[in-house]
């Protein structure tokens with residue numbers, strides 16, 4: 001049984017590859033400054049669902065009213 005602390009999400013540093021916390025501004029290992037643009041996060045599924053539902057409701061509204 002693993003006991004990974006999922007509250008502290010860690011990512012590999014884009015510069016040195018060490019595991020660092022996602023919300024730090026600077027890598028503690030290589031002193032590379034981090035910006036959110038360095039990490040391409042996948043779009044959360046709920047956002048996709050909301051967008052799709054919005055589009056569908058627009059389509060329904062435009063054809064039925």
Ligand SMILES: [Zn+2]
Pocket residue numbers: 013014015016017018027028029030031032
């Ligand atoms: Zn680093």
